[in-house]
Amino acid sequence: MxxxxxxxxxxxxxxxxxxxxxxxxxxxxxxxxxxxxxxxxxxIRDHNYFFVLSEAVHLAGILVLFYKLVTQKTCSGLSLKTQELTALFLGVRLICSTVMENDIHTVLDLISLLSTLLVIYRIRFKLKSTYIKDLDNLKLSFVVVPSAILAIVVHPFIAHFRLIRILWAFCVYLEAISVLPQLRFMQNAKMIETFTGHYVFALGVSRFLALAHWLIQMYESGGKYFFLVGSGYFWFLAAFLSEMVQSFILADFCYYYVKSLVQGQLLRKMPV
The missing domain is CATH 1.10.287 (Helix Hairpins)
Incomplete structure (x- = not known):
């Protein structure tokens, strides 16, 4: 009662x-x-945990997709292009993480990349007949090329090879908009498959946790964090805006997702 x-x-x-x-x-x-x-x-006292949690939630979302593909034998509702973009930025980030950090982030990136590659394999080969290519119609060049150009122009200035710095910037920018093909797919389909909804919501939570790191660091440093990351003002601003962009892209979806769960329903249509 x-x-x-x-x-x-x-x-x-x-x-x-x-x-x-x-x-x-x-x-x-x-x-x-x-x-x-x-x-x-x-x-949470150690702000590094924000990124660890962010990566862990993202991995959980990928595992949800893999579970769907294995148990339901269908990839309906899934954008292959978003998964390919995810594999691309995870692969690049894994290279950068191995060179620059080689810690828990590297382990999480490796597991996430392997899981994403398994998802791509099942969509491309095992469940190809259930993949609706016509609905997955956002050109990858519209996402990859701008990210690469911006990375060449704006990247961190730290004690590593320039190529590594550019690659790091590239994966940050690409991750921010990698979900666009999936959102476009759901808009075209005019429906949201249950496990896909869980995955996109996990992405939203993941990005909020990453954004929280930036915001709290800025607050505690009185804005000086702009210059404490060893990277220069423009790189920090570009990276911060990238986090903001993805958070706002997913915020509307997450609102309606939570609303539908509270009402005892599942989100079936993309919010207008």
């Missing part, structure tokens, strides 16, 4: 939010994000 009453209260709350203006919705979203950031800051 208490559980039903709590659910009805939440439904009323979401109904009230739905009826508000766009400005009010944006304000409420920012307010919730601030409370979440404060909570993370108070509970």
């Amino acid at each position: 208490g559980r039903r009453r709590g659910s009805s209260y939440v439904s009323v709350l979401f109904g009230w939010v739905r009826d508000q203006s766009v400005k009010v919705k944006i304000f409420l979203g920012v307010l919730i994000a601030i409370f979440a950031l404060v909570g993370l800051k108070l509970t």
Whole structure:
């Protein structure tokens, strides 16, 4: 009884939010994000854990996709191009991580890359007949080429070979927009497959955790973190904006995903 009453209260709350203006919705979203950031800051002392959690959540999302492919024997609702972009930036990041860090991030990147390659293999060969290529129609060059050009122009200035610095910048920029083919796929299909929805939501949570690192570091350093990363102002600004871009791309989806779960439903259509 208490559980039903709590659910009805939440439904009323979401109904009230739905009826508000766009400005009010944006304000409420920012307010919730601030409370979440404060909570993370108070509970997690080592900010490096934000990136570890971000990568772990991303890996969990990839494993959800692999589970779907193995158990349901179909890749319906999945964008192969997003998985290929994911494999590309993970491979590049693994190279950079091996050279620059060689720590837990390297291990997580390796597992994520191998898992993504398995997903790609099953879509391309094992489940090719269930892949709807016509709906996966965002050209990869529209994503890869701008990321590469920006990486050549704006990259960190740290104690590593220039190629490594450019590759690092490239994987940051590419990761920020790698989800676009998947979102385009779902828009074309006018539906969201359940496991795909879980995967995209995991990406949203992953990006929020990474963005939290940047925001909390900026707050605690009084803005000086712009110059403490050994990279120069323009690189930090570009990397920070990349995190912001992906977070905003996924924010709307995550809102409707959580709303549908609270209402005891599954998100079936892309939010307009």
